[in-house]
Amino acid sequence: MRKPIGWSTIIIAVLVAVSAGLVWRRDGTAGVLDILTHDLSLFGGILPRVLAGCLLGALISEILPHEKVSRSLGPKSGLMGLLIGTAFGAILPGGPFTAYPVASALLAVGADFGATIAMVVSWTLIGYGRAVAWEIPIMGTDFTLWRIVISLPLPVLAGALGRFVYVRLYPKPAMKDDET
Amino acid sequence: MSAALLIDILLWGSVLGVGLIAFRRGPAVFKASLREGSMDFINIVPRIALGVIGSGYIAAIIPQEVITGWLGPDSGWLGVASAVVAGAATPGGPVIGFSIGTVALKSGGGVPQVVAYVVAWALFAFQRVILWEIPFMPARFVWFRCAVSVPFPFVAAAIAMVIGRP
Numbered sequence: 001m002r003k004p005i006g007w008s009t010i011i012i013a014v015l016v017a018v019s020a021g022l023v024w025r026r027d028g029t030a031g032v033l034d035i036l037t038h039d040l041s042l043f044g045g046i047l048p049r050v051l052a053g054c055l056l057g058a059l060i061s062e063i064l065p066h067e068k069v070s071r072s073l074g075p076k077s078g079l080m081g082l083l084i085g086t087a088f089g090a091i092l093p094g095g096p097f098t099a100y101p102v103a104s105a106l107l108a109v110g111a112d113f114g115a116t117i118a119m120v121v122s123w124t125l126i127g128y129g130r131a132v133a134w135e136i137p138i139m140g141t142d143f144t145l146w147r148i149v150i151s152l153p154l155p156v157l158a159g160a161l162g163r164f165v166y167v168r169l170y171p172k173p174a175m176k177d178d179e180t
Numbered sequence: 181m182s183a184a185l186l187i188d189i190l191l192w193g194s195v196l197g198v199g200l201i202a203f204r205r206g207p208a209v210f211k212a213s214l215r216e217g218s219m220d221f222i223n224i225v226p227r228i229a230l231g232v233i234g235s236g237y238i239a240a241i242i243p244q245e246v247i248t249g250w251l252g253p254d255s256g257w258l259g260v261a262s263a264v265v266a267g268a269a270t271p272g273g274p275v276i277g278f279s280i281g282t283v284a285l286k287s288g289g290g291v292p293q294v295v296a297y298v299v300a301w302a303l304f305a306f307q308r309v310i311l312w313e314i315p316f317m318p319a320r321f322v323w324f325r326c327a328v329s330v331p332f333p334f335v336a337a338a339i340a341m342v343i344g345r346p
Contacts, residue, residue: 008319009227012310016234022241031240039236043229050228051221052191053316058217059198062209093190096308100316101220107321117325120313121332124302133183134274139282139298147295150339154299154332162328 049097057101061108070110075163077115082159085115089122089155095130099123113166118159125151224315231311239271239307244280251284251297260337263293267300267333277301291345292337300333 024032073081092099099120107116124130126148135144203210250266270277281298285291304326313322 006319008314008322009230012230012234012314016230016237019234019237019241023237026241032237035236035240036233039233042236043232046228046232047225049188049191050224051217052195054221054224055195055214055217056191056198057316058213058220059195059202062213062216063198063202063205093194094187096312098191098194100312104317107318113321113324116321117328120325121303121329125299130274130302135278135298138275138278139285143285147298147336150295150336150343151299154335157335158329158332161331162324165328166324 046097049095053097053101056098057105060102061105064105064109066109069106073106073111073115075112075114075167077112079156079160081112081115082118082156082163085111085118085159086122086126086155089119089124090126090128092119092123092127093129099127112163114159114163117162118155121158122155125154227315228311231315235271235307235310238310242269242271244276247280248283251280251289251293255290255293257334257337259290259293260296260334263297263337264300264304264333267297267302268304268306270301270305271307273307277305292340295340296333296337299336303329303332 020032023035027034071077072084077084089099092102103116103120103123106119107113111119131144131148135147139147199210199214202213247266247270250262250269266280267277270280277298281294281301284297285294309322309326313325317325
């Protein structure tokens, strides 16, 4: 995975500090503490799932055959790779605490940005988990199914665009096992 | 609460299943991945903490009326564009996002605009990106994925305009 402090963390930390300052100016110290205690209990509840997600990611990257993954999901995997990524994202169970560690594991064992983008976008747009648990009860079955049908082509398109941009942005392939 | 329990069972069941496969490859493989997973966890906890606690403050300064205002009855591409911004800026989880979409549909928001909103929320909702995607994925991938995804709420709205209402 990644180093603990990067630019993203710094940007988020600044955003958070500014927002907390604005909350303090509006609601005073009590308002700041209110949000803090609420979010701390949320954080405690999330932690076991984060642990499970990390273990899942590490185990999967250990047991997946690397050559096979880079063949079927790597930069040379073509449309088939994007379709596999899409199908995988659509059937992946669980929430963000499974999707992102698994996506990260796939990246680590040889999937390229394109196939991984297809997987993440597919999970969020056509994955059944959120649709069944939230979208159908709140927005109704008709809207949800119709919205999913509209979304069907998007993961492959996003993955294809990702690949198209990636090879132009980073012309020299970083993958050492990239067969040319 | 039963949904949360189901998720936990599914999650830990998957960990157990994959762990069993790893264990049958050999205890050394199993131990190594457990150690690696625990190290990842220790590295990720501070980032998740920042994400959870921080996004609460960011959400608190975004009034919901602003979000619903952006999802007004403007029916053109400008309406689609502001729906995309609204989707990215919507604080909170799926209940809030989908509820705002439903309210917009009922109060005269255009269908393509609501589709753009829901798709943009699914792709970019800042709280999910900060809380989950950035801590777990390489930062370069997250920014790249978000940038590449920008056209797609518009594509979804265009498809919705062509094929009509649900």
